[in-house]
Amino acid sequence: MQMTPEQLAMIKGEFKSLKARSPFYARKFEGIDLATVQTQADFEKLPFSEKNDLREAYPLGLQAVPDDEVVRIHSSSGTTGTPVIIPYTQQDVIDWATQFARCYEMAGITPLDRVQITPGYGLWTAGIGFQLGCERLGAMAIPMGPGNTDKQLQMMQDMGSTVICATSSYALLLAEEINQRGLRDKISLKKGVIGSERWGEKMRNRIQDEMGIQIYDIYGLTEIYGPGIGISCDAHAGMHIWDDYIYMEIIDPKTGEVLPDGEVGELVLTTLRKQGAPLIRYRTHDLTRIIPGTCPCGSRFPRIDTLVGRTDDMIKVKGCNMFPAQIEEVIKMTNGASSEYQVMIETISGHDILTVLFETPLEGEEKARCEQELALIFKAKLGCTPEAKGVPMGELPRSEKKTKRIFDSRY
Numbered sequence: 001m002q003m004t005p006e007q008l009a010m011i012k013g014e015f016k017s018l019k020a021r022s023p024f025y026a027r028k029f030e031g032i033d034l035a036t037v038q039t040q041a042d043f044e045k046l047p048f049s050e051k052n053d054l055r056e057a058y059p060l061g062l063q064a065v066p067d068d069e070v071v072r073i074h075s076s077s078g079t080t081g082t083p084v085i086i087p088y089t090q091q092d093v094i095d096w097a098t099q100f101a102r103c104y105e106m107a108g109i110t111p112l113d114r115v116q117i118t119p120g121y122g123l124w125t126a127g128i129g130f131q132l133g134c135e136r137l138g139a140m141a142i143p144m145g146p147g148n149t150d151k152q153l154q155m156m157q158d159m160g161s162t163v164i165c166a167t168s169s170y171a172l173l174l175a176e177e178i179n180q181r182g183l184r185d186k187i188s189l190k191k192g193v194i195g196s197e198r199w200g201e202k203m204r205n206r207i208q209d210e211m212g213i214q215i216y217d218i219y220g221l222t223e224i225y226g227p228g229i230g231i232s233c234d235a236h237a238g239m240h241i242w243d244d245y246i247y248m249e250i251i252d253p254k255t256g257e258v259l260p261d262g263e264v265g266e267l268v269l270t271t272l273r274k275q276g277a278p279l280i281r282y283r284t285h286d287l288t289r290i291i292p293g294t295c296p297c298g299s300r301f302p303r304i305d306t307l308v309g310r311t312d313d314m315i316k317v318k319g320c321n322m323f324p325a326q327i328e329e330v331i332k333m334t335n336g337a338s339s340e341y342q343v344m345i346e347t348i349s350g351h352d353i354l355t356v357l358f359e360t361p362l363e364g365e366e367k368a369r370c371e372q373e374l375a376l377i378f379k380a381k382l383g384c385t386p387e388a389k390g391v392p393m394g395e396l397p398r399s400e401k402k403t404k405r406i407f408d409s410r411y
Contacts, residue, residue: 100133
């Protein structure tokens with residue numbers, strides 16, 4: 001992506017005092033004179049930041065402002081290692097709220113809407129980010145947090161909620177409950193703002209159809225503010241990223257080479273205004289592409305495509321490399337397969353066994369044909385043949401947070 005003069009000016013301004021303010025970057029860029037970074041080509045020679053770098057800075061090694069300017073911290077979950085602590089200044093909080101409010105506006109949400117917020121609160125950036133943006137916009141926030149589905153549905157009816165914010169997993173659970181309880185005519189939902197995990201088209205369609213809403217994908221990560229740095233629009237042709245706050249690059253995950261717009265690679269982000277913990281060339285490990293050209297919606301903000309997965313998502317079975325997005329594509333192409341699936345990988349007698357469990361309303365011979373079709377499409381698309389097993393609708397687990405779909409017991 002071509003760096004704009006405004007972006008370059010902001011980066012150069014940041015670099016004037018970055019090493020003096022941040023011990024983290026003083027070490028990271030030791031031996032590098034940041035004053036010599038005058039062009040995009042110069043910028044692209046700088047080393048990347050990695051999540052492990054951030055973990056090693058625990059707890060507050062990333063802080064680039066005095067203590068009296070830090071008003072809040074947030075943290076990654078830490079489920080895969082030491083958590084990453086991100087300090088925020090008051091301006092950081094305002095900037096995050098501004099970006100999130102833009103997301104709501106992009107989705108056509110107005111101050112007259114009532115926004116039911118189901119993601120978690122606390123150190124995680126989700127719930128409080130959705131609320132910040134909602135209040136900045138001037139809409140009514142209904143800060144439910146996760147779980148207690150009975151109360152969620154009751155408040156949804158009593159408060160006349162018009163917008164639901166959730167992970168795709170919990171949105172599906174709510175959609176199924178609304179359908180099973182016959183509540184469709186008793187709710188006022190019109191839109192859903194969904195994030196935190198990738199999901200397939202069949203799942204999207206089920207949520208939209210069963211809730212009667214239009215869905216928007218929101219993007220973000222704890223290290224870079226949180227959710228709200230980008231969202232899809234009415235064209236649903238990728239997610240717009242707020243490039244006056246964030247600079248994007250797409251790189252080859254293996255070589256680190258910057259790729260042209262349109263090519264799939266790893267998304268690398270640089271914050272342009274962040275004070276508490278600026279991030280320079282941060283490798284997100286999310287796989288996507290920058291979509292060339294202007295969006296049909298007319299917005300000037302650049303777009304990334306729906307995430308393919310993560311560089312650390314890839315699994316290798318029987319010599320075949322596969323990502324969750326490819327498995328979801330197989331599910332989408334299989335007539336009779338619903339949106340929910342699980343992949344089980346195990347080693348039996350020295351051989352890898354790949355099983356795909358999927359929900360289907362079909363029974364008997366029709367289910368057997370569906371299983372055979374899925375296995376054939378899987379083989380054609382991914383190069384290996386799984387054992388495909390259809391299970392009744394609702395049998396696979398639902399989650400109030402993120403749903404784990406791939407279980408690899410080989411290691």
